[in-house]
Amino acid sequence: MESSLGDQLARLLGVTAVLPGDGHEIDGLTPQAVVRPADRLQVSEVLRWASSEHVTLLPRGGGTRTGLGNVPRKADVVLDLGALDKLVDYQPADMTATVEAGVTLESLQEQLASGGEFVPLEATLPCRSTVGGILSVGSGGPLSYAYGLPREWLIGIGVVTPQGVATKAGGKVVKNVTGYDLNKLYTGSLGTLGVIVEASFKLLPIDPNDGALLASFSSLDDSIAAGRKLLHSPAAPMGCHSVTSGISRRLQDSLQAASQDLGPGEEETALSFAFFSGRAQATGRRLEEATALLLAEGATTVQRIEGSAAKGMLRWVTDVPSEVNPNSTLVIKISVQSRFAARASAECGEVLLFGEKPEQMADPGFGSVRMFWPEPAESPARGTEAEQPIVDAVQKARQIAHRYEGAAVVEQCPLSVKRQIDIWGDAPDSLAVMRRIKDRFDPLGILNPGRFLGGI
Amino acid sequence: MDLRRFLKGLQSIVGEQNVVYHSDDLLVFEYDGSVDRGMPEAVVFPSSTQEVSRVITLARKEGVPVVGRGTGTGLSGGAIAPPGGIQVAFPRMNHILEVDTENRLALVEPGVINLDLDTHVRKFGLRYAPDPSSQKACSLGGNIAENAGGPHCLAYGTTTNHVLSMEVVLEDGTVVNLGSLARETVGYDLRGVFTGSEGTFGIATKIAVRLLPVPEAVCTFLGIFPDVESACTAVSAVIEHGIVPAALEMIDALTIQAVQKVSDAGYPDDAGAVLLIELEGLQDEVDEIGEEVEAALWEAGATQVRTAEAAEERELLWVGRKGALGALGSIAPNYFLVDGVVPRTQLAKVLAKVADVSRKFNIPIANVFHAGDGNLHPCLLFDERQPGALDKIVEAGTEVLQVCVDAGGTLTGEHGVGLEKKGQMPLVFSEDDMAAMVLVRDAFAPDNSLNPGKIFPDDQSHTPHAQPVYPGMAA
Numbered sequence: 001m002e003s004s005l006g007d008q009l010a011r012l013l014g015v016t017a018v019l020p021g022d023g024h025e026i027d028g029l030t031p032q033a034v035v036r037p038a039d040r041l042q043v044s045e046v047l048r049w050a051s052s053e054h055v056t057l058l059p060r061g062g063g064t065r066t067g068l069g070n071v072p073r074k075a076d077v078v079l080d081l082g083a084l085d086k087l088v089d090y091q092p093a094d095m096t097a098t099v100e101a102g103v104t105l106e107s108l109q110e111q112l113a114s115g116g117e118f119v120p121l122e123a124t125l126p127c128r129s130t131v132g133g134i135l136s137v138g139s140g141g142p143l144s145y146a147y148g149l150p151r152e153w154l155i156g157i158g159v160v161t162p163q164g165v166a167t168k169a170g171g172k173v174v175k176n177v178t179g180y181d182l183n184k185l186y187t188g189s190l191g192t193l194g195v196i197v198e199a200s201f202k203l204l205p206i207d208p209n210d211g212a213l214l215a216s217f218s219s220l221d222d223s224i225a226a227g228r229k230l231l232h233s234p235a236a237p238m239g240c241h242s243v244t245s246g247i248s249r250r251l252q253d254s255l256q257a258a259s260q261d262l263g264p265g266e267e268e269t270a271l272s273f274a275f276f277s278g279r280a281q282a283t284g285r286r287l288e289e290a291t292a293l294l295l296a297e298g299a300t301t302v303q304r305i306e307g308s309a310a311k312g313m314l315r316w317v318t319d320v321p322s323e324v325n326p327n328s329t330l331v332i333k334i335s336v337q338s339r340f341a342a343r344a345s346a347e348c349g350e351v352l353l354f355g356e357k358p359e360q361m362a363d364p365g366f367g368s369v370r371m372f373w374p375e376p377a378e379s380p381a382r383g384t385e386a387e388q389p390i391v392d393a394v395q396k397a398r399q400i401a402h403r404y405e406g407a408a409v410v411e412q413c414p415l416s417v418k419r420q421i422d423i424w425g426d427a428p429d430s431l432a433v434m435r436r437i438k439d440r441f442d443p444l445g446i447l448n449p450g451r452f453l454g455g456i
Numbered sequence: 457m458d459l460r461r462f463l464k465g466l467q468s469i470v471g472e473q474n475v476v477y478h479s480d481d482l483l484v485f486e487y488d489g490s491v492d493r494g495m496p497e498a499v500v501f502p503s504s505t506q507e508v509s510r511v512i513t514l515a516r517k518e519g520v521p522v523v524g525r526g527t528g529t530g531l532s533g534g535a536i537a538p539p540g541g542i543q544v545a546f547p548r549m550n551h552i553l554e555v556d557t558e559n560r561l562a563l564v565e566p567g568v569i570n571l572d573l574d575t576h577v578r579k580f581g582l583r584y585a586p587d588p589s590s591q592k593a594c595s596l597g598g599n600i601a602e603n604a605g606g607p608h609c610l611a612y613g614t615t616t617n618h619v620l621s622m623e624v625v626l627e628d629g630t631v632v633n634l635g636s637l638a639r640e641t642v643g644y645d646l647r648g649v650f651t652g653s654e655g656t657f658g659i660a661t662k663i664a665v666r667l668l669p670v671p672e673a674v675c676t677f678l679g680i681f682p683d684v685e686s687a688c689t690a691v692s693a694v695i696e697h698g699i700v701p702a703a704l705e706m707i708d709a710l711t712i713q714a715v716q717k718v719s720d721a722g723y724p725d726d727a728g729a730v731l732l733i734e735l736e737g738l739q740d741e742v743d744e745i746g747e748e749v750e751a752a753l754w755e756a757g758a759t760q761v762r763t764a765e766a767a768e769e770r771e772l773l774w775v776g777r778k779g780a781l782g783a784l785g786s787i788a789p790n791y792f793l794v795d796g797v798v799p800r801t802q803l804a805k806v807l808a809k810v811a812d813v814s815r816k817f818n819i820p821i822a823n824v825f826h827a828g829d830g831n832l833h834p835c836l837l838f839d840e841r842q843p844g845a846l847d848k849i850v851e852a853g854t855e856v857l858q859v860c861v862d863a864g865g866t867l868t869g870e871h872g873v874g875l876e877k878k879g880q881m882p883l884v885f886s887e888d889d890m891a892a893m894v895l896v897r898d899a900f901a902p903d904n905s906l907n908p909g910k911i912f913p914d915d916q917s918h919t920p921h922a923q924p925v926y927p928g929m930a931a
Binding site: 140148159165171178232278281282339368407427432434440 | 556558559560561602603605609613614616617626632633634636637638639640641642643644645646647648649651652653669672692695696698699700737738740741744745797798799800801826829830831864865866867868869870871872873877881884885886888889890891892893895896897898899900902911
């Protein structure tokens, strides 16, 4: 009789590297085992074994975004990269660092802070989110307007191919056009082309002063419009966000829990957040001019927050998705040209699901709107009756995104709905090229099969 | 292939006057800014995406390789036609199609000149940040092919950080769109991997780029130093202050002499190095950081420090840097420009080793470079007409690249691998690394008929088209 995959892996890497797959369910599929290689060589061994045995692998970092992606076609083994957690090289004077993929963002930032620097990556739950995971997803956070996406900061990468071969691209220098820029290809590829084991980044100096403004508006529309004005003014912040009243109430609750006061807040207000950093005098001037601008644009109150409290506020905004998702039936992120963010947000706000409007968080500078449709007060009947309205809401959000030449990604929905849709939306005309890339890199389809756009 | 019939076919697509094929006319298309040469069979000037697609389709049917050509300012032989190949050039597709000030983006055709775009959008208080030294002449299409850089890439990143989307024609004539006008897009980042693919994946026919607001204040500092070492100390000191200037450039003694021969940039004849630093931002931060920069320059041993805020005065400080390459003509008829990059902290050490190479080969080497991001530009000066000169230069250039790689650096920061450095790729990448890269090319261009023979060494098993040795190409 053939031995189980877990047994085979235990023979390969030792019993301590293998755990049973129970409790690591992904989209309803329970993997047979979780394997945790101790180093890059072991990652190669696992991939060589998986290739020869046609075993599918689901690479995992901190496991904070495992819900992102289509339902996998097959999920034999979870490849846990958490043990690859070393800072390989950090030269503060070069403003570059090389790390293993399993390093958490929090630990990386702590180590870089010793050199007065940071890497402009953003993720919810930084104590769990790993560098490899953040790169695989490729998304940013509240300061994407200023920093862009992880793709802008990655200068070199180490990847183990599905065949188990260690490869690299880029390097450790901040400017490099030697060979094709595979850094860009791997970033945002959701682990479908290879397993990221190492990454080099360019860094930035930590700005000495942080500041934030918190402004209340009578409506989300007003808040977004004011944000747009602010972003196009000389006092432009690093990022600007607008949230609906449901999300602002959560902030008030969490601040009250921390015995801070948000000041007099109306029940039905939208909030605008603006984040600033830089030298003291310039930051002071930006905060002052931005306050005046927001008041002139109809803010009912503007609160100035500085220092560590501003950092805390940024942390809170970064974590909004992980806070709100658990109470949501459907979460969709729309990405559009920034000038359309207001209209897309207004139209999506009218898409009802079980009679409820979505809570929203909009980034009018970067051009993204996240919508969280709450769980219905009374849980609806199961089966297709309950699914169809969700599928319809997804369709409506997609139509709105298309109207503004953007995309709508379903970040969270019930599994029964997920089985019916492509969470990434309609494929672009370049899908054929993407498929050819996948086929050439992973002809056996052993890495995250089916999870990516168009079933890649 | 029947050449006459093929040329007729091209003419029927783009019009008779838009195909160049007489050998006299082709001479200007034989070279780019590097030392490589290669005569195309013909050069075609299409006026639309459809024409590009039809030209590529016809060429593929006839088995003719196609090379996209911007304006021929490239410095790695990227636009040189392979034997029997044709070039597609874009002087007719040179329109700025749209400037969207609300979204801060511009939609352009590939033949638009970099500086023309920047000048145009400045009317709206915006700018296009990547500014290669050739920006007066180079085109956006070429910038994408090479992922062009420039002095201000220190703070703003290179071309790849500014391209939103592209319409491209693939080898089989199909037209696809990569990226999107939204900053975040779904699927693989094909726009990212296409940028810098040196024309081997496809030909971009429409390009959307991000624009940035013009900063409130700009201040340029020029420091004169007795030697390169002290100027390098100043670079480190600035970075250690947590300052990332918009630009941080250096020129060495030999370059200073050349510059002073052709124009008066105001440098003392005995200066050992000139450092240029530019700060941008709110007036408040430019003032505050400016004081720190000035102090750092003096402390590192500057003998003179000049500053300018008004545009014309800043332009004067930049004269020497911008005119440096041209000025080298006053010392020698040819230069071979090496584009190696090293970690910033290795600058002084690497420059000393470059000087060793200069002595060893008895070749004068002038250094003009992007000190802030460790991107060296040693210019090996020579006279092409002297027998054996080119071979010696290429050998010395390879040694300089080895020095860069040994210091933890790489072959090219912004000029591309092209023909010039393909033989040196194994200094940095293993067979396996290159095989992964070639897989991507196979996905875009399975026949490898677009700009074949570039980037990868000839013996790379995945490169089916052998490339004869041009003068200046490393064996």
